[in-house]
Amino acid sequence: MSQADTRPLLVELLTEELPPKALQKLGRAFAEGLRGVLEKKHLLGASCRVVDYATPRRLAVLLDAVLAQAPEEHYSEKLMPAKVGLTDSGEATPALAKKLASKGLQHLQPADLVRESDGKQDYLYANGVAPGALLADGLQEALDTAISSLPIPKVMRYQLADGVTSVKFVRPAHGLIALWGADVIPVQALGLQAGRHTMGHRFMGSQSIDLADATSYESRLLDDGMVVPSFAARRDDILKQLDQHAARLNATLGNDPEVEALLDEVTALVEHPTVYAGQFDPRFLEVPPECLILTMRLNQKYFPLFDPGTGKLTHRFLIVSNMRVEDPTNIVEGNERVVRPRLADAQFFFEQDRKQPLAERVATLANSVYHNKLGSQLQRSDRVRAIARYLAERLGADAALADRAALLAKADLVTNMVAEFPELQGVMGAYYAQADGEPADVASALRGQYRIRLDEPVDAASLTGTILFIAERAETLVGIWGIGLVPTGERDPYGLRRAALGIISAFEQLSAGGYLSVPDDSRLTLAGLLDAAAGTFSQFDIAADTPQAVKGFIYERYRNQLGADHDKNVVEAVLAPEPPLHEVRARIQACSSFAQRPEAESLAAANKRIGNILKKSDEAASRVDPSRFTEDAERALAQAIEQIGPVAQAQFQRGDFTGSLATLAQARSAVDTFFNDVMVMADDPAVRANRLALLGQLHATMNQVADISRLAS
Template identity: 70%
Template structure:
């Protein structure tokens, strides 16, 4: 096709539907536009400078492509057909087999003269080569539309009947019209029983008549000015955010921040086509209810934005409403929303006041009627296990075991409260309020409140020590119990949050070390294996599968490995975690190994260590102690002297938590190690010599691998800065 005759115009495709799922709308809009673009690009129907815009409102999905060709240019093709001896007869005619193949590929018009014979290195093959007419606009748009609809990430499909009363189709919501314009012209395509036209509908309430869209480039303006609908999801979101902040500033307040606010902003954007923000309020007496209850009610149930005092973050008695209507007098909208929210706030107040009449401690026994898991008993039995684990951890950390036990006793007591029954998201939070009202100790209240946090993110202090104990006990019980009955994470499925529990447990070790409750000099302090064994022992005999504690330990280390690999060299991480050291020592060991890996001795010692490991595996008997009298070669005597000298120095460094110093001390053995392997035959024919040399290497191996498995720090390491 001559480039001078190429015609390009903008293309618009819109599917008008019933209200689409709000939480999926933004993703649906982008996927629809991308699906159309992808197929048109594959068929070369897009100009090089073509841009794509996606639109999504509660009742429409649309895509605008700025430069689309009427006819794709001719395309060269090469089709490998079949061996020449099969495709052609003895007289050179097309065989029946080849004729069938050509017909299937739409090339039935070809003659033997049109085919090319080429060798693939083994035999002669027939090829069809040439040019074919490019795809036309209508065919390309139809294929693109079909693909875009079929590939939408639809949460749930519904089947509905078409207007003929006989046919039915499946889609996320019933579709009412299809618009397809190339420039000023309608593209004759169809989908979901609809024929494309140029009409669409505007706002459900503020625009009653159908809109005739003149062209793709007038779509947004016509929809906004005549249809009272903002087509772009991103533009609507920006409008709502701006209005929210303007209204909040005028009231000397803020809407808060965080993922909850962003998620709510996305959701209300998907619920309105013409956003207008109004201010509502409720009686100040409701502020006596814990703010979390009121905030959750307004955000979750009503899609309102609560307002907070900027200086203190304290909840106010006002909120912002994102309405789908712009009216001159919004009194009815505001009062209607206030009437709706008032009973919900009153319910929250009633639940809170009713719950407070029963002390939290008196609710514990009712947990006997709540099943935790049918293989693990009731919530009350679970509380008993957590209490035992908490007392054990508290004793190891120097915390008050009675306080830890009290926190564990009350931790789940709010599960049967009215407020948590209404808002399960408030587990722990409401328990803390009730515990505080019952005048429980401050550290017990904090422990109850923080038990469901994802991770600990601040160094543990005396005030938060009991909270850290409960946090760990709860996760240890969950990990061993749920894993032990076979509910291990698989792929993306992790319904009991074991991955999150493992990372939370790791964070507790890190923050206990940061707070000084675990010292890197104490390798035995609160070892994970000991805690998991203890936790497994709190369950009934035979309740858990054999080997549960060991499997969970490996799982936790694997989660830690994945977490650390984003920050440090993966080989350094693997070298440290291969020893499964005390979790609170991991960071210090990694820092030391990262420094060691940059030393000139590192590569040689890593290679030697790997060689030693392989030799030790070949030992045909138990490896004993070194006999100095059997050391005959100067190099082996020198190595024995080096090990004897460096072993106690290395141990002293380790005992002092100086992992960098321990590795540097061990590195002093490099020359002796190199000389040994150059001059000494380890696997000597004499059994006594061989056994003694293996014993020497075993002692060296123990000295070398006290901080990490040095053999994993090879010369190919891409050594990242561990700082």
């Protein structure tokens, strides 16, 4: 057989049930681990196609063009200086012999080596042709690498059949296949020797399947084993069946992102999917739909169905079963019996919770610890209330509504429903607030308090909710940061990065809704907010520099966010002076436009030069004295500043940042001439101080919108 001949290679690891939420990732990683090493060993044929398989009980990969042995490789090994490797008589020194042995080249003699000069001295090189890697060796390395590098969520240790040896893997492994065409490749893993034996579906297919060759794997599992080995194929099949059943029942699966996540999970739970329809007593629909939806998806892995016209939950659901039977009555009725007590529990929790008004639960928050250094949930609630009242005053909102929302915000944490389903905190608070007759703005605020960010301009109806949203995040940032729990690397257990981005989004949407105007920041500033938040921690020991540190952290998060969509120099220019949060986007747009102007590079370079000069000198006069000008370029620059400055300032004050920067661009000629004709650091101290004052005035005028020196290349 020619070395260039290829055959398909199948590798399967048969296991006990793998963790469903990790299965798809495990399957892809297993395939990529094998492919990567075999490719590195040059054992893959041209255009080799890789197909990964993953079922609840197996990880497998089929590579359709694999070589028995990789092609020969030419090599050139630099060994050592000739004077070190050879004796005067041309014999190999012990150092050379040791070097050759370490590289597996001990068969070479000095006469086989090549001498080449690097310009300073002669070196010895070993040139030759090395045989390519054998598939058996390369596959063993690939298998070891693929298994050891799997993104396993939790490893378990188990004992092998010999009763002595133990191995570690995600689940106990019971079989290993390694077929190159029709030939078994003698590799091993996890105490298993490779063969050609696999297993079908636990109940519907052949329990024992011997494969003739690698290419028969998928068809034999489908036809004889009643197993759909491809994760993607099973997922597509399940979705097709779900859509067909939903259409038959005049319903939809809904557009919740959780549908996709559940689809991935059930795909990882079945080997031969079949969808059946079930239903529950319509009286359970009196319970908030979120409760029913969550218990069906989370606990039972069912797909609730919704009315296509209203989007409301119906009393029907779909089951993805691992069994295909002619009469599914027992399966359907069994699942209906299982879900009934779950829904009854949700109904009971809801009815019991409603017996006590939400406001009466607030006092019991004193028994729930928020953090041992920051007190109870009740103390935290008091802090959020104080921040909310501050925000309401600054934004002209109803302080009573803001305070009420903050008071009730965490009360649902001590309800039966949230104790059972923590994912429903906030949602249940809103339902209970509505049932208690609380104002609509308060109920809406409770429902939206756990959003990641605000995506729509704030209006009168959402103002109370926005205030609660900001207050809760400001308290979290200042409190958690203040006791030293600063995010590090990938660790951010209290979600401070997310809280920072939430506050940024709130300032942006307050501006979009007209509650914060550009460029006026007199109503609400980030610094003022953080200082107000810090003031609520008087009973606790938080670091004195916390507000300033948190402010820097928030701007850093903004910098990272903006850097994904805008030029990094523009972002640095705008954020360097830490402008009001709600102005940042407008300034970014203006600075981006300015950076495209032909004057930008020259003015940015001049601005950078001015900044460096001013940093190094403290001799500037308190004001510019025109009588001390000695050069025409000085007078021209002063005149340009006098003419352009007020116009740019007026535009800046109107929030016309683009216009302000465009006006400043008109100073380019005067600035360039000044630096060409004038020696700033003149011998005369009075002249020097006056010139420095002139540059200081120019610097302040140029950097109102952004630190344009950051645009210099």
